[in-house]
Amino acid sequence: NPSASHFAFGKHEVRERLVLEGSRSMAVTYLYANLLGNEAGRVIYDGGCYIAQNGTLLEQSPRLTFDDSVLTTAVVDVEASRTEQVRTNSFQADSTDPGAKRVSVDFEFPRARIERSEPAAPAWEASKHHKEEELMRSLTLALFDYLRKSHSRGFVLSISGGADSAAAACLVSLMVGRALQELGAKHFAEKVGLDPEASARDWVGKLLCCAYQPTDNSGDVTRNAATAVAEAIGATFYVLDVQHIVDAYESLISGAVGRPLTWEQDDITRQNIQARARGPSVWMLANMRGALLLSTSNRSEAAVGYATMDGDTCGGLSPIAGIDKAFLRRWLRWLETEGPVGMQPIPALHGVNLQTPTAELRPRDSDQTDEGDLMPYPVLDVIERLAIGDKLPPADCLEVLTSEFSEHDEETLRAWVRRFFQLWSRNQWKRERYAPSFHVDDKNLDPKTWCRFPILSGGFERELSEL
Known part of the structure; x- marks a missing residue:
C-alpha cells in the first residue's frame, strides 16, 4: 500500500x-x-x-x-x-489453468x-504526553522542510512575551536541536544551504531573529518574558520601541479629521494601529536576512477574528494557526517542565506561562485580557469543535456546553455561543488572508484547503433567534 x-x-x-x-x-x-x-x-x-x-x-x-x-x-x-x-x-484457491496468461519464471523464495x-x-511514542510530542515533532519537521524547500535563510519573529510568539520561537529552536541530533551539523548545513555552526545556540542565532516591539501599553512582565526566552534559546534579539511611530500616525489622522483620538471614541482604532506599527520593522528584518517572517496567530483567535490584519497577522508562514490556544498553553507548560524525550525542557518559559494572555493594546489600568475580550479559551475551543467541526446549530452547542461547563450559568454560556457564531461569520475575510499554516488534524479552519465558508452570509441570524 x-x-x-x-x-x-x-x-x-x-x-x-x-x-x-x-x-x-x-x-x-x-x-x-x-x-x-x-x-x-x-x-x-x-x-x-x-x-x-x-x-x-x-x-x-x-x-x-x-x-x-x-x-x-x-x-x-x-x-x-x-x-x-x-x-x-x-479463501477459495483459484485452480484454473491461466493458459496463455501465465508467465513462467525460475524463482525460489530464499531460505532465511x-x-x-x-x-x-521510538521511546517518545510511549510517552504519557504523546500529543505534546506529536505537536513538537510534526511542526519542527514542517518548519525544517519549509525552510530548505523555500530556500530561505532563517526566520524572523515579532516576539511579544506571550504564549503564541514564545511557542513559535521555541519550535525553531527545537527544529535546530532535532536536526543536529538526527542529521549531524555537516548534513544539516548542506540541507539548509548554510555554513556549519559550532553549537546549537549558534545555529539558532543564525536562523532566528526576534524583535520585541513595545509601546506605552507594554509592561515589564512581557518584556522580561520575551527577553528570557530569546536569550535561553540563543536567538538574535532586538528591542524596537514603536511608540513614536504610533504617535506619528495618531497625530497625522487627528490633524486630518480635526479632533484628537480618544479611547472612549476610538478604542479599536487605537489598538489596531499599535499592532500595525510593528509590521514594517519585522518585514524589513526578514528582507535584510532573506528570511521567512513567522505570523503567530493560533486557531482559537482565527475562529473569532481576534487578530489585527496587517498587524500580528503579518508573515509568510503561520506555524501554529492549526493549534487551539488551550492546548498551546498546555504544551508550553510541558515544554517548560518536562520537554520532549531525548531533549531538554526550556525553563525560561516560566515567565510566559505565569501570565494571563493579553494583547497589551489598551492602557495598563484597563486590565485587558484575551479571555475578557472573548470568553474562556477552553469554552471557545469546544464551541468551535461543535459548531464548525461537527456542524451543530447554536441551540445544540448550548446544550453540550451546559453539561461540560457546569461552573458557568446558562445565560453566560448562551451569550458566549451567540458571540462565537457572530464573530465567526463576520471574520471569514480575515481567515481568507491568513498566511499558510500547517495541518495537524483532520478538521482545520484553513479556507483554501478545508473549511469553506462565505465571506458574506446571514450570520446564523435565524438559528441564533432560536437560542
Whole structure:
C-alpha cells in the first residue's frame, strides 16, 4: 500500500489497525509505505511504514524523522500465509489453468532464519504526553522542510512575551536541536544551504531573529518574558520601541479629521494601529536576512477574528494557526517542565506561562485580557469543535456546553455561543488572508484547503433567534 496519508494527531493508530486487520482478514503479508515530510507547504506527512502478516505486526519505522527516507525490513514466512489462507473459509484457491496468461519464471523464495521480535517504536511514542510530542515533532519537521524547500535563510519573529510568539520561537529552536541530533551539523548545513555552526545556540542565532516591539501599553512582565526566552534559546534579539511611530500616525489622522483620538471614541482604532506599527520593522528584518517572517496567530483567535490584519497577522508562514490556544498553553507548560524525550525542557518559559494572555493594546489600568475580550479559551475551543467541526446549530452547542461547563450559568454560556457564531461569520475575510499554516488534524479552519465558508452570509441570524 504506497500511501500519501497526511499527519493528524493520533492518526497513526488508525493506520496500524488498517494494516493489521487487512493482513488478518486476507491472510497475507501487508506492506504499508507512507510519504515523509512537508511536501507542498501546508500538509505534513509523518512517514510510518508497517509490515504485518496474518494480523501480527512484524516491523514498523519511526515517524516524523528528518531523514530523506527510512528503510523498513522484515523476514516473512510466505508459507504461513498460504497455510492460513487454506485454513480460513473465506479463501477459495483459484485452480484454473491461466493458459496463455501465465508467465513462467525460475524463482525460489530464499531460505532465511525467521527471528520473531517485538517491533520497537521510538521511546517518545510511549510517552504519557504523546500529543505534546506529536505537536513538537510534526511542526519542527514542517518548519525544517519549509525552510530548505523555500530556500530561505532563517526566520524572523515579532516576539511579544506571550504564549503564541514564545511557542513559535521555541519550535525553531527545537527544529535546530532535532536536526543536529538526527542529521549531524555537516548534513544539516548542506540541507539548509548554510555554513556549519559550532553549537546549537549558534545555529539558532543564525536562523532566528526576534524583535520585541513595545509601546506605552507594554509592561515589564512581557518584556522580561520575551527577553528570557530569546536569550535561553540563543536567538538574535532586538528591542524596537514603536511608540513614536504610533504617535506619528495618531497625530497625522487627528490633524486630518480635526479632533484628537480618544479611547472612549476610538478604542479599536487605537489598538489596531499599535499592532500595525510593528509590521514594517519585522518585514524589513526578514528582507535584510532573506528570511521567512513567522505570523503567530493560533486557531482559537482565527475562529473569532481576534487578530489585527496587517498587524500580528503579518508573515509568510503561520506555524501554529492549526493549534487551539488551550492546548498551546498546555504544551508550553510541558515544554517548560518536562520537554520532549531525548531533549531538554526550556525553563525560561516560566515567565510566559505565569501570565494571563493579553494583547497589551489598551492602557495598563484597563486590565485587558484575551479571555475578557472573548470568553474562556477552553469554552471557545469546544464551541468551535461543535459548531464548525461537527456542524451543530447554536441551540445544540448550548446544550453540550451546559453539561461540560457546569461552573458557568446558562445565560453566560448562551451569550458566549451567540458571540462565537457572530464573530465567526463576520471574520471569514480575515481567515481568507491568513498566511499558510500547517495541518495537524483532520478538521482545520484553513479556507483554501478545508473549511469553506462565505465571506458574506446571514450570520446564523435565524438559528441564533432560536437560542
